[in-house]
Amino acid sequence: MQRNGLITSPIRSLRSRQYHDHAMTILIYSTACLALLPLIAILWSTISHGSTRFDWYFLTHNMKGVVGGLYPYGGVLNAILGTLLITITATLISVPIGLFTAIYMVEYAHGGVISTMISFLVDVMSGIPSIVAGLFAYALFSFFFGPGCINGFVGAVALSILMIPTVIRSCEQMLDIVPRDLREASYALGATKSRTIINIVLRSSLPGIVSGVLLAIARVIGETAPLLIASGSVSFTNLNLFNGRMSSLPVYVYNQYAEGMAVCSASARAAVHPCIPGIRMERAWAAALVLILIVLFLNLIGRFISHRFSVSHL
Amino acid sequence: MGQGLEVINENIYYGAFHAVENVTMSIHKNAITALIGPSGCGKSTFLRTLNRMHEVTPKAYCTGEVLLDGVNLYGKDINLVDVRRQIGMVFQKANPFPTMSIRDNVLAGIRLNHKRLSKTEADDLVEWALQGANLWNEVRDKLSSPGIALSGGQQQRLCIARAVAMHPSVLLMDEPTSALDPISTLAIEDLITELKKEFTIVIVTHNMQQAARCSDYTGFFNVQGNGKPSHLVEFNQTEQLFSNPLQRETDDYISGHFG
Ligand SMILES: Nc1ncnc2c1ncn2[C@@H]1O[C@H](COP(=O)(O)OP(=O)(O)OP(=O)(O)O)[C@@H](O)[C@H]1O
Ligand SMILES: [Mg+2]
Numbered sequence: 127m128q129r130n131g132l133i134t135s136p137i138r139s140l141r142s143r144q145y146h147d148h149a150m151t152i153l154i155y156s157t158a159c160l161a162l163l164p165l166i167a168i169l170w171s172t173i174s175h176g177s178t179r180f181d182w183y184f185l186t187h188n189m190k191g192v193v194g195g196l197y198p199y200g201g202v203l204n205a206i207l208g209t210l211l212i213t214i215t216a217t218l219i220s221v222p223i224g225l226f227t228a229i230y231m232v233e234y235a236h237g238g239v240i241s242t243m244i245s246f247l248v249d250v251m252s253g254i255p256s257i258v259a260g261l262f263a264y265a266l267f268s269f270f271f272g273p274g275c276i277n278g279f280v281g282a283v284a285l286s287i288l289m290i291p292t293v294i295r296s297c298e299q300m301l302d303i304v305p306r307d308l309r310e311a312s313y314a315l316g317a318t319k320s321r322t323i324i325n326i327v328l329r330s331s332l333p334g335i336v337s338g339v340l341l342a343i344a345r346v347i348g349e350t351a352p353l354l355i356a357s358g359s360v361s362f363t364n365l366n367l368f369n370g371r372m373s374s375l376p377v378y379v380y381n382q383y384a385e386g387m388a389v390c391s392a393s394a395r396a397a398v399h400p401c402i403p404g405i406r407m408e409r410a411w412a413a414a415l416v417l418i419l420i421v422l423f424l425n426l427i428g429r430f431i432s433h434r435f436s437v438s439h440l
Numbered sequence: 441m442g443q444g445l446e447v448i449n450e451n452i453y454y455g456a457f458h459a460v461e462n463v464t465m466s467i468h469k470n471a472i473t474a475l476i477g478p479s480g481c482g483k484s485t486f487l488r489t490l491n492r493m494h495e496v497t498p499k500a501y502c503t504g505e506v507l508l509d510g511v512n513l514y515g516k517d518i519n520l521v522d523v524r525r526q527i528g529m530v531f532q533k534a535n536p537f538p539t540m541s542i543r544d545n546v547l548a549g550i551r552l553n554h555k556r557l558s559k560t561e562a563d564d565l566v567e568w569a570l571q572g573a574n575l576w577n578e579v580r581d582k583l584s585s586p587g588i589a590l591s592g593g594q595q596q597r598l599c600i601a602r603a604v605a606m607h608p609s610v611l612l613m614d615e616p617t618s619a620l621d622p623i624s625t626l627a628i629e630d631l632i633t634e635l636k637k638e639f640t641i642v643i644v645t646h647n648m649q650q651a652a653r654c655s656d657y658t659g660f661f662n663v664q665g666n667g668k669p670s671h672l673v674e675f676n677q678t679e680q681l682f683s684n685p686l687q688r689e690t691d692d693y694i695s696g697h698f699g
Contacts, residue, residue: 236498305535307531307533307535308535308537308538310493310496310531310535311531311535311536311537311599311602312537312548312552313493313496313524314491314493314524314528314529314531314603315524315525315528315548315549315552315553315602315603315606316520316521316522316523316524316525316549316552316553316606317521317549317552317553318521321552321553321554322552325551325552326537326552329539330537330538330539
């Protein structure tokens with residue numbers, strides 16, 4: 127009995143382990159495919175719907191003088207430039223704040239009361255609903271500059287409220303993984319703390335920080351609610367962040383969608399440049415496609431930088 | 441030229457923890473001084489007080505005096521940067537800067553201290569330091585490749601070159617060969633023997649044969665019990681200490697390892 131058991135049991139358990147292994151593999155693969163499904167579906171529908179109106183004309187014209195579904199059909203240039211300006215400004219605000227906070231947390235505060243408090247506040251801040259950030263930025267500027275202060279800069283401030291916690295967290299992580307050894311090596315060569323942080327710590331973690339920032343940008347670039355409140359939209363191309371409303375891609379998509387079908391008379395439909403009833407939906411999809419392309423591009427660059435320049439790959 | 445170090449009544453603390461007690465020791469110039477003792481007896485801690493690296497650890501401090509050619513390193517108007525420039529350090533784990541080439545690693549100390557060098561001065565310094573660290577022949581053709589692309593032993597010699605490039609008068613080494621294979625270890629031991637012509641060397645080692653092989657003086661640290669401060673049990677010429685230890689404790693430790 128004893129002997130028999132000794133011989134048979136390993137074989138049986140081996141079989142059952144192999145069976146389990148196969149089952150696990152299948153489960154994991156199918157779950158991974160399931161997770162990819164929404165992404166593929168989104169990409170597919172955006173490309174197929176968006177490509178109707180996605181052309182050079184669309185990318186290089188704004189919405190000035192565009193009426194209903196009539197020709198000229200209008201474009202997305204005002205929203206593209208607005209999104210770029212607002213996002214770049216938001217980045218310029220959040221990166222210094224986020225990076226310096228992270229440096230303080232990792233290099234200077236050794237787990238004191240202040241750093242615990244900052245850490246807690248960052249957690250709270252990353253949970254702020256985006257529309258609240260928009261309302262807050264709007265209220266803040268209205269308080270100082272009078273009611274109805276809506277412009278690109280207010281939107282950028284709203285976005286940076288959303289960006290700062292992400293930037294702090296990712297910078298903290300990147301600074302944390304710089305080995306202690308390197309800091310010590312630098313001190314042992316007589317370098318001061320600030321020199322060590324700039325030349326050794328930041329330099330080693332730069333690729334990680336850059337890709338973290340790019341991913342943070344990719345997260346906020348599609349925010350609609352705060353910009354709807356804080357920046358609004360306008361048909362012409364406004365390049366002044368501090369004066370007047372400024373369009374952005376997500377708000378553009380929302381507005382086009384919200385206006386619905388255009389009314390076209392029979393004669394207008396038969397014109398050389400026909401009136402297109404569903405043109406607003408076409409514009410919404412095409413703008414969505416532009417937005418998705420920008421996000422994908424940022425993601426790719428972020429990954430490329432962290433892959434190509436990260437220290438372990440040298 | 442090396443300079444001698446004089447340690448007088450040094451007590452070393454990590455916050456409330458008294459790590460090392462009352463050390464008095466003369467480190468002779470242009471000689472190799474080895475520090476031995478069981479793990480946790482404060483060899484690294486003591487070594488790091490010699491170039492004021494100990495205080496990098498939060499809440500760590502020490503009392504007493506360390507004199508470099510008669511000047512107290514812990515004196516009032518001493519510049520920390522000068523101390524560390526004059527007393528270089530090599531760590532247990534080779535730690536070349538990963539973002540820098542071999543050449544830039546050697547020049548790192550100069551650059552981190554805002555010194556400007558002309559191209560030829562820099563070239564000369566790089567060659568001299570790498571020659572000194574016995575690495576020049578292996579890397580002369582790939583000075584611009586990254587420092588961490590070298591083997592472990594080569595990386596450690598690169599770190600020695602980086603320290604040597606600062607023209608220190610004392611070199612501190614904390615178990616510089618403990619992560620290396622026997623061949624690289626011998627290469628570094630030979631190098632150290634060579635380096636003592638120009639520098640004063642203090643080396644922490646776990647390996648008593650190593651201490652016996654290449655040092656001129658040896659200090660033996662020991663700790664009485666858990667939580668108690670450790671102390672310098674015996675300090676003497678290496679031959680004396682190994683062949684004829686004055687203290688029972690030293691004898692036990694040495695014979696325990698050699699026996
Ligand atoms: N950062 C620190 N904070 C608090 N205590 C420390 C710290 N580093 C070391 N110690 C303590 O100081 C004592 C001496 O440690 P040290 O590292 O100097 O020993 P060592 O002789 O170098 O040992 P090893 O041979 O294992 O390297 C030990 O009791 C250790 O626990
Ligand atoms: Mg040690």
